Amino acid sequence: GAVVSQHPSWVICKSGTSVKIECRSLDFQATTMFWYRQFPKQSLMLMATSNEGSKATYEQGVEKDKFLINHASLTLSTLTVTSAHPEDSSFYICSGGITYEQYFGPGTRLTVT
């Protein structure tokens, strides 16, 4: 099946700093990639849709200046959390789309201290 990787798998950063998360589709080209956030014991919430070579589309309530998304190629999308605060601590998961199906990465656990 389609494989998506994320790096890093977990990261701890200090409040006010920025952190970048990479999402790669390893064996397919993903025209569209998605970023989700999952708080403990909750469901996944779509943050933004990323299309290769164009600006990301953010869901209502998601600050585009805080969560910077770049989709530089058909196999790589990055999410940068800028000026992170403790409330940004969460599990960030990306997915790559093949027609209808979405295949998810293993997630990145972000802890902001």
Place this chain on the structure above:
Amino acid sequence: GENVEQHPSTLSVQEGDSAVIKCTYSDSASNYFPWYKQELGKGPQLIIDIRSNVGEKKDQRIAVTLNKTAKHFSLHITETQPEDSAVYFCAASKWGADGLTFGKGTHLIIQP
């Protein structure tokens, strides 16, 4: 926007028995309904999906049914095994380029 309701939130079944998880959606334009299995600390794994032009789909012990009129779809797992224990999420989207709207998840516990 789309709203997906999922029930039950927790389901405990004896090993070997069947498990059924149900979801309803609100947007009649949704046409793709996947189910994901998520183990603790991992990303969701696609286990089965169905499109709106199909009423039922089966893959070994797993099946999904869709009732477009009632706007609900269900996951059926037969002959449950300990490794089926996980959180299961249903989701819906309008078409391939859309993000998914997830249900709140069902914690499935398989009792030995």
